[in-house]
Amino acid sequence: MWRLLWRSIDRFSLQYFKSVITELRQIKVVDERNRDAVVDLLQSIVEIVTYGDRQDPLIFECFMECQVLAEFVRVLKISTSSTIEAPLLQYLSIMIQNMDNEHAIYYCLSNDYINNIVEHQYNFDAGDLALYYVSFLRAVSSKISRDTLCLLVKVNGDVVVSFPMYSEALKFAQHEEKMIQTAIRALTLNIYNICDDNVYQFITTPPASIYFSDLVYSLREQCLQLDALVHSTEEKCTSTKNKDIFLKTDEIIDNLYYFKDVLSVGESRLSGVVTQNLLSALISPLLLPLLKLGENKGSYNISAVTSFYVVSRLLQVVGGKHVINGVAGLLLYHYTVLCQRDAIVTNGDTAGGTGDGSPLLHFLNDTRIKISGPEAGGEEEININYLLQHLNEHTSSNSHYDGTPRDHNVHVERFGIFTYLFSDNHSISLASLFLLLTLAENKDLEHYPASLLRMNRSQGLTKCESAFAKVDGSILVRFMPQILKALLKVLACQPPVSPPIQWHTGWFLRKLLQCEGNTLTDDNVHLFNTSYEQSRECLRKELDGCWFDHIPDTIGHEWGSCKEALELQSQVKDPLFTLEIAICQQTIDGSSNSYFAWQRMVEAVKGFILHIQLKAFIFKGCLLEKPSLKSWSNSDLGKSSSRDTSSASFGSEVSLGSGIPCRIAFSYAGVRDVYLVAVACGISGKLILAEKHPFRSQRGVVIAIAPVAGLSPKIDEDHPTWLHLRIRDFDPNFFKAKGNQSKVSDPPADGRWTLGFHSAKACETAQLLILEETCKQRSSVERMLAPLLQEDYLGNILDGQGD
Secondary structure, eight states: OOOHHHHHHHTTSHHHHHHHHHHTOOOOOOOOTTTTHHHHHHHHHHHHHHHHHHOOOOHHHHHHHHTHHHHHHHHHBSSOOOGGGGHHHHHHHHHHOOOOHHHHHHHHHHHHHHHHHSSSSOOOSSSHHHHHHHHHHHHHTOOOTTTTTTSEEEEETEEEEOOHHHEEEEEEEOOOTHHHHHHOOOHHHHHHHHOOOHHHHHHHTTTTHHHHHHHHHHHHHHHHHHHHHHHOOOOOOOOHHHHHHHHHHHHHHHHHHHHHHTTTTTOOOHHHHHHHIIIIIIIHHHHHHHHHHHHHTOOOOOOOHHHHHHHHHHHHTTTHHHHHHHHHHHHHHHHHHHHHHHHHHHHHHOTTTTTTTTHHHHHHHEEEEEEETTTTSOOEEEHHHHHHHHHHHHHHHHHHSSSSSOHHHHHHHGGHHHHTTSSOOOHHHHHHHEEEEHHHHHHTTTTSOSSSOOOOSSSSHHHHHHHHHHOOOOOOHHTOOOOOOOHHHHHHHHEEOOOEEEHHHHHHHHHHHHHHTTTOOOOEEEEEEHHHHHHHHHHHHHSSTTTTHHHHHHHHHHHHHHHHHHOTTTTTTHHHHHHHHHSOOOOOOOOOOOOOOOHHHHHHHHHHHHHHHHHHHHSSSOOOOOOOOOOOOOOGGGHHHHHHHTTTTTEEEETTTTTEEEEEEETTEEEEEEEEEEETTEEEEEEEEEEESOOTEEEEEEEEEEEEETTTOOOOOOTTTEEEEEEEEOOOOHHHTTTTOOOOOOOOEEEEEEEEEEEEEHHHHHHHHHHHHHHHHHHHHHHHHHHHSTHHHHHHHHTTOOO
């Protein structure tokens, strides 16, 4: 009682602190009976020490003199209940995190107090103890420095033989809880960023270094899981499948950013062990089977499109000189060997005649990797050229490599990455091209004697390298006509490929044509013009479809998106599009459902916008701003009744002057006597069903409205007084408001109205009225789009801009 009274009066005093310490020392065993009292004592100590660290130095002097941390260690050892461990670790974490005094931090890390707490035998099987434990480790790691790191390691001479905090932390590196994984990575980065040679030697030497190989093998498994999702047996590109793929790619990217953070530390031994594991356990297994540089043994079997995606992401996120040049070496090995031999034969130079004279091949020879999995009993360190020797033998024995100069363009498409670059599979073709462009634009690419896009290092080369450069020129430039033609063939496909493929293909075209000296040949210009005409014809066909009234709005909505997609720089472009293309290549449903008709219309608009933008860039060197599509005013029709009807809404009044009486049966309201009113006003058109007003004979109350476009009125063959109408039940505006998804998992079925008239003649009159108003509405849309669809639209618009 007195203690509680004192605490309420001055619980941060030195006297009270001493009394709490004394009370804690009197505890001989911790069990369920006194557990709460002990927790209260620990909490009080942490609160007072945290206060004293900033406000009262005498409190912390008492904390050190009384060796309170030793009491924390003792409490752990005398506890018969594991329930004391979580709060003890939590309070210690809070105390350490709030310490600012360097002297206080040094004391806490000394005398093996932390190591004793770290190495205590905990039971992590139940509860949240693992989270508290890892949080404690992370809190300690945030306070260590080069001066205090030595207090946490055990040494034998100058060699670190044990680092308990680091070793225990790594046991949670693959924990299923994301928060724990994140804490461990923060802890390791805190340690890596402290410059200590002995600690670097410890963490880069087995068994501690196994952590990095485990990370890479875990990343490999994630890549396999991603590939399984991409190529799952589901036929449709569902939102659930896309979500799973996005989550898995985010997980992979998070891991890649961690590798980047580790490499950013800048320590050569640390960078070396990380790079070695990435090259040997991830990059090589990804690329060697694809490029037929090795057999794809075991369970590691991944498709080309997923492989190219992962490698592209790795280059974008992780980068690094050795990673970049290692990838370039594998991708371009065939081409390098071929060009090297041609250079030697052409110039009569024997230097490098062994086939390894180029800087790139020297780099491959010097790159040592380990080839084995974590399940293997041991690892054999070899150089990468050993993996490629059978390729070299194949190259030497192949008739295409007989030692005389030749036209590379004829045969190189059959080898290495060029097999995929000129593939008929659009997703693989674009994925491989994106990977080459990513390499070409990377500033760390230095082992290849010429730029991938153009010559930019003609000075400072040896005689052999200069000869090689003359023969080589530039890989992408050398094959630019073929690459451009392959891209144009994608655009000219019939039936057209999906808009994602078209837009990404357009991005590649613009990207490549921006490079100095790249232009379309006459054949490629003709191919593009053919593709342009096809896209224009596809849009014209949609003027006869059921969504022609939405074409102007769709053009306005998609124009900016297309322009943005073409202008996106490769440094920020996400290679995820290659996976999206791979999983969403199914053709649009051929049914007459209005949703699928709307989808076809949108795709036709997207394709046409892309072509007109590419045409502007190819022939004028610019992209076009969104055109002004002016609507036709109500005055064009010259009828007040049309204006009255065009503004009608459910429950409003309209004129029945041109209405045709009929009957309709609603499932929820029975048979109703109504008037059919159809009117087109500019590019909009409505079909209205109105009941006669009870007091105003020439007015009606609107009970139903449907768009004129898409009604497709048909007279029943067996009942000539019945008129069947199709009602579009899909709302594009609601669809766009939800995020403009490309697919609807369960598209709505179209509505059906059947109207009954008093005679066959009245039924036929109603059909003709609807068709007439539909024709008027379509004509308004056609007049609005006519300038855009003209052959000379591009010249007219650019002349108007003063070009």
